[in-house]
Amino acid sequence: xxxxxxxxxxxxxxxxxxxxxxxxxxxxxxxxxxxxxxxxxxxxxxxxxxxxxxxxxxxxxxxxxxxxxxxxxxxxxxxxxxxxxxxxxxxxxxxxxxxxxxxxxxxxxxxxxxxxxxxxxxxxxxxxxxxxxxxxxxxxxxxxxxxxxxxxxxxxxxxxxxxxxxxxxxxxxxxx
Ligand SMILES: Nc1nc2c(ncn2[C@@H]2O[C@H](COP(=O)(O)OP(=O)(O)O)[C@@H](O)[C@H]2O)c(=O)[nH]1
Ligand SMILES: [Mg+2]
Numbered sequence: 001x002x003x004x005x006x007x008x009x010x011x012x013x014x015x016x017x018x019x020x021x022x023x024x025x026x027x028x029x030x031x032x033x034x035x036x037x038x039x040x041x042x043x044x045x046x047x048x049x050x051x052x053x054x055x056x057x058x059x060x061x062x063x064x065x066x067x068x069x070x071x072x073x074x075x076x077x078x079x080x081x082x083x084x085x086x087x088x089x090x091x092x093x094x095x096x097x098x099x100x101x102x103x104x105x106x107x108x109x110x111x112x113x114x115x116x117x118x119x120x121x122x123x124x125x126x127x128x129x130x131x132x133x134x135x136x137x138x139x140x141x142x143x144x145x146x147x148x149x150x151x152x153x154x155x156x157x158x159x160x161x162x163x164x165x166x167x168x169x170x171x172x173x174x175x176x
Pocket of ligand 1: 063065067068069071072
């Protein structure tokens, strides 16, 4: 309350030589605060620009489903980035094995739906092995037996005939 009732005494208490003009105090503080705030904004702006330069420009890749957006990105990563690391390659390997098995199963099932015979009747054992084989989740290898069955069936003219008619049933376009 001293502050309000006597300017002089408040100046003395504050240890100031000149009388304190209270109206000027907030303005001075605001000016100083504004200056610090502007400095911080400027620093943030410079950091943001530096970060954008580091990351490079952003590109929006548009296209309908299955038009090749992911493929282009993967190619960029291989050609201009640092490629795929061991863990990523491992994940692709498992998916490729899955796709190979899936496609051969589709071809074996197609024998029946299309009414096509295996050219080599003894390949029936391979056909059975493929359709009954269910790899464990994340299985990393194709066993030698499975590889042999895949190779024998692929050589079979009946299977090739089904492949020629792949527009008549569902099979992944990566089958061949
Ligand atoms: N023939 C051909 N096939 C492509 C090309 N680019 C992608 N594909 C195939 O098209 C399918 C869809 O590609 P994807 O990149 O997954 O398309 P997204 O849905 O746009 O991400 C995949 O089977 C790709 O292998 C291309 O340039 N030529
Ligand atoms: Mg995609």
